[in-house]
Amino acid sequence: MSPAGLRVTDTDAGRISLAWDAPTSDGGSAITGYIVEICRSGSTTGWTTATRVDGGRLTADLTGLSENDLYFVRVFSENQAGICRKPCELSEPISAKKPLREFHSVGRTRFLARDVICTSRAYAMMPVSVCLSVYLSVCDGSALAHYS
Numbered sequence: 001m002s003p004a005g006l007r008v009t010d011t012d013a014g015r016i017s018l019a020w021d022a023p024t025s026d027g028g029s030a031i032t033g034y035i036v037e038i039c040r041s042g043s044t045t046g047w048t049t050a051t052r053v054d055g056g057r058l059t060a061d062l063t064g065l066s067e068n069d070l071y072f073v074r075v076f077s078e079n080q081a082g083i084c085r086k087p088c089e090l091s092e093p094i095s096a097k098k099p100l101r102e103f104h105s106v107g108r109t110r111f112l113a114r115d116v117i118c119t120s121r122a123y124a125m126m127p128v129s130v131c132l133s134v135y136l137s138v139c140d141g142s143a144l145a146h147y148s
Contacts, residue, residue: 001084006074011097013096014064014065015061018060019059027079030080033052033053037050037074038073065096073090074087074090075089
């Protein structure tokens with residue numbers, strides 16, 4: 001009865017927005033809520049509850065966060081039987097920083113620069129031109145005709 005697909009939908013100064021998918025099974029009792037926990041990287045206090053949302057909501061905004069820290073995030077589902085044992089977690093820590101909102105164009109395709117940079121850790125060491133090519137072909141199937 002764990003939620004699935006936890007993802008960051010946006011970040012801004014001191015804020016992280018999240019979304020997730022409902023559990024595939026509720027164990028015979030409707031989901032009554034979700035508990036979102038955070039743990040600051042390097043923290044000695046461990047996990048803390050950042051927010052609780054009702055069972056019909058699959059999003060949460062975490063606010064009041066430091067822009068200089070990285071946060072691990074996880075979500076638990078809850079029903080009458082209790083809190084699920086295994087949370088859904090982000091695979092990497094995230095920072096609550098204002099994103100780069102500069103639009104770039106390649107041909108008729110527009111994208112945010114942060115979408116390319118943050119798409120995958122595997123591409124972090126590649127030149128941007130290579131990353132753009134991979135990003136565009138994966139996202140919309142179009143080949144990158146030329147770039148500089």
